[in-house]
Amino acid sequence: VNAPLADQARALVPRVVADAGRMIRCESPSEDLSAVARSAAVVALVGAQTMGREPDAIEVDGCAHLRWRFGDADDIQGRVLILGHHDTVWPVGTLAEIPFRSGGQIRGPGSLDMKVGLALAFAAVARLELRAGITILVTGDEELGSPTSRQLIESEARRSTAALVFEAGADSGALKVGRKGRAHYNLAFTGRAAHAGLEPEAGANALVALAIAVERIVSFGAADVGTTVTPTTASAGSSANTVPDTAQLVVGVRAERMSELERVDASIRALRPVVPDVRIDVGGGVDRPPLETSMTDALFDRAVRIGRELGIEVAGETVGGGSDGNLTAAVGVPTLDGLGAVGGGPHARHEFVDVDRLAGRLALATSLLAELTGHPAGALP
Numbered sequence: 001v002n003a004p005l006a007d008q009a010r011a012l013v014p015r016v017v018a019d020a021g022r023m024i025r026c027e028s029p030s031e032d033l034s035a036v037a038r039s040a041a042v043v044a045l046v047g048a049q050t051m052g053r054e055p056d057a058i059e060v061d062g063c064a065h066l067r068w069r070f071g072d073a074d075d076i077q078g079r080v081l082i083l084g085h086h087d088t089v090w091p092v093g094t095l096a097e098i099p100f101r102s103g104g105q106i107r108g109p110g111s112l113d114m115k116v117g118l119a120l121a122f123a124a125v126a127r128l129e130l131r132a133g134i135t136i137l138v139t140g141d142e143e144l145g146s147p148t149s150r151q152l153i154e155s156e157a158r159r160s161t162a163a164l165v166f167e168a169g170a171d172s173g174a175l176k177v178g179r180k181g182r183a184h185y186n187l188a189f190t191g192r193a194a195h196a197g198l199e200p201e202a203g204a205n206a207l208v209a210l211a212i213a214v215e216r217i218v219s220f221g222a223a224d225v226g227t228t229v230t231p232t233t234a235s236a237g238s239s240a241n242t243v244p245d246t247a248q249l250v251v252g253v254r255a256e257r258m259s260e261l262e263r264v265d266a267s268i269r270a271l272r273p274v275v276p277d278v279r280i281d282v283g284g285g286v287d288r289p290p291l292e293t294s295m296t297d298a299l300f301d302r303a304v305r306i307g308r309e310l311g312i313e314v315a316g317e318t319v320g321g322g323s324d325g326n327l328t329a330a331v332g333v334p335t336l337d338g339l340g341a342v343g344g345g346p347h348a349r350h351e352f353v354d355v356d357r358l359a360g361r362l363a364l365a366t367s368l369l370a371e372l373t374g375h376p377a378g379a380l381p
């Protein structure tokens with residue numbers, strides 16, 4: 001067991017907590033671009049003070065992202081990519097209700113998801129004697145599905161041999177070795193209106209067509225392989241005595257494998273109306289590919305071995321929610337997710353980080369980075 005590294009990590013915990021507190025105290029809901037810009041300035045400052053280097057500020061459609069590239073600026077291939085985000089799901093004002101608090105638990109909006117994770121990543125990088133070959137990308141719109149950062153994430157991933165995502169661990173602290181992919185569909189049913197009392201037979205009932213389609217769509221799920229197909233919202237009709245000529249249905253699909261998302265996609269597009277004269281138009285499609293375990297196995301095995309050397313148990317889990325790790329894996333880069341804080345209540349008001357787990361996370365991240373980059377961890381400053 002590598003006790004010195006674990007002890008040094010423990011000594012750095014107060015610094016990690018303080019750095020996280022500075023970032024948590026600057027609220028950053030994804031939709032509020034000026035709040036996100038203010039947050040980016042704080043994250044840039046904390047990162048620069050911890051790692052001794054200013055980031056590149058990258059603004060895309062008004063959204064503030066940050067990138068640190070260590071080493072020769074021209075030497076941009078074969079890097080290790082560290083990925084995180086500084087936006088949160090919490091509106092400005094939440095901090096007044098759930099103030100930053102440390103102690104046994106860190107509280108405050110975005111603590112678990114994922115400002116403590118950013119502080120951990122900065123501290124782990126700061127521990128290395130050399131940092132060449134490391135790129136850190138901190139985006140500002142992950143909680144929206146990364147509309148403005150997706151290209152940036154994919155292009156940095158293509159230059160990298162591994163992507164380490166500092167999103168929170170699963171509840172027990174397990175690393176996220178698989179994440180489901182996601183698709184959404186909007187189905188529009190168009191029939192023909194008629195008076196429901198005088199001549200209903202003249203109508204083509206879009207709502208009846210929708211109801212039949214719902215039954216067929218739920219049968220596309222396959223629980224045994226983790227594929228769920230969920231009709232989520234529906235609407236139809238305009239008045240109580242009219243055969244409805246329009247109806248709308250939204251369907252959410254989650255699957256562990258791309259092949260499953262493709263199977264369901266083909267099935268939904270192949271739906272044919274069974275009500276005469278009702279047309280079905282399908283909009284939407286796959287919006288986040290899954291993080292498949294084949295892309296995480298090798299990095300996870302390394303993390304387990306390193307954990308054993310540090311005396312830390314490292315587990316892995318496949319989870320439902322997506323992250324930017326899905327994007328890095330989809331361009332073919334081995335990815336490990338959930339390296340950040342351990343706690344509970346992501347996106348819930350009781351969101352918290354367990355301070356006792358920080359030293360172990362920092363030691364694990366530092367050792368993993370040291371091994372992937374070939375740069376040893378240095379002595380404490």
Ligand SMILES: [Zn+2]
Pocket residue numbers: 085113114142167168
């Ligand atoms: Zn997150």
